[in-house]
Amino acid sequence: MGKKLSKGAKIALAGAAGAGLFYFAAGAGFYEAFLTSKAVHKKNKPHLPPEAEKERCRALEKYENASEWYAAQDDNDLELISLRGETIRARYIPAEVNRHKYLICIHGYTSSPYRMAGPAYEFYKRGFNVLMPYLGGHGLSDRKTVSMGYHDRLDIVDWINYLVTFDEDAEIVLYGVSMGAATTLMTTGEDLPDNVKCAISDCGFTTAWEEFMVQCKNVVHLPPFPFLYALRRYAIIRDGFDPRKCSPLDCVQRSKTPTLFIHGDKDEFVPFWMLDVLYDNAVCEKERLVVEGAVHANSDEVNPELYWKTVFSFVDKYLTPAMAEESVA
Incomplete structure (x- = not known):
């Protein structure tokens, strides 16, 4: 017979089991609170500061006619079976005249294609067909979890290949805000066809892990350990998503x-310092725009003239001349 455990050993094992259960419960709790479709679609989001709510709403009123333009479109939601075997969806708005210019417009955390109608309309007025994917855990997405762009980057690659399949002359621009910007940057790290001409990243983060660290300190007001570490472990188990x-x-x-990096110098939600880290490490052709006085995701609101002049000057450099000159504005 084996030796019986001492009372002290039993207490130690019970304590370890309790700690393990607490660790798992903490990870599950954080995950359910932040990285599920239920969390994204909650009407009240106390974990988001006011500037993040601006990103969510996109302040459509500053884009004259944008919401009306979006609402007037036929319900044209595309479905595609991704290479990961999931049904992915996107809103597609064709240009008034058949052209080969395409914008893939990528929304942020808690946002949606509708909330990106303003930027999308700016491209539409310049003759772009507009594709606006629903990221995981948002809107019409079948996924019930949020991966901060990690899984979504592969879905964007699938959408790119979808466009190229139907239009081999397609010239594609990627544009994203906040989590959508991070998704854009991660997409450019994949093997893309030459049809992808350039990308615009507006206030993207360096890594989800560093962004979560910021939120632990500034929004949730809890120490990263054990909560964030527990979240990471649970996310890996639940969704194959590692924030690191x-x-x-x-x-x-x-x-x-080629990538244009944009950031507001007063952004504290995705801290301004992340711009320098991303820009300095980028090996592609690159430019950057710092908008003075802008907080998170409102650079286009603070200085719209500078913002869109810079964006389209950058885009036009990488489109073929005939494409760059076209405009239906």
Whole structure:
């Protein structure tokens, strides 16, 4: 017979089991609170500061006619079976005249294609067909979890290949805000066809892990350990999502896609310092725009003239001349 455990050993084992259960419960709780479709679609989001709510709403009123333009479109939601075997969806708005210019417009955390109608309309007025994917855990997405762009980057690659299949002359621009910007940058780290001409990243983060660290300190007001570490472990088990590997920073170090990096110098939600880290490490052709006085995701609101002049000057450099000159504005 084996030796009986001492009372002290039993207490130690019980304590370890209790600690393990607490660790798992903490990870599950954080995950359900932040990284599920239920959390995203809650009407009240106390974990988001006011500037993040601006990103969510996109302040459509500043874009004259944008919401009316979006609402007037036929319900044209595309469905595609991704290479990951999931049904992915996107709103597609064709240009008034058949052209080969395409914008893939990528929304942020808690946002939607509708909330990106303003930026999308700016491209539409210049003759772009507009594709607006629903990211995981948002809107019409079948996924019930949020991966901060990690899984979504592969879905964007599938959408790119979908467009190229139907239009081999397609010239594609990627544009994203906040989590959508991170998704954009991670997409450029993949093997993309030459049809992808350039990318615009507006206030993207370096890694999901570093962004979560910021939120632990500034929004949730809890120590990263054990809560954030427990979240990471649970996310890996639940969704195959590792916040440390959700890394636009790694992706820009192998990207070949010309990229414009935009950030407001008063952004504290995705801290302004992340711009320098991303830009300095990017090996692609690159430019950057710092908008003075802008907080998170409102650079286009603070200085719309500078913002859109810079965006389209950048885009036009990488489109073929005939494409760059076209406009239906």
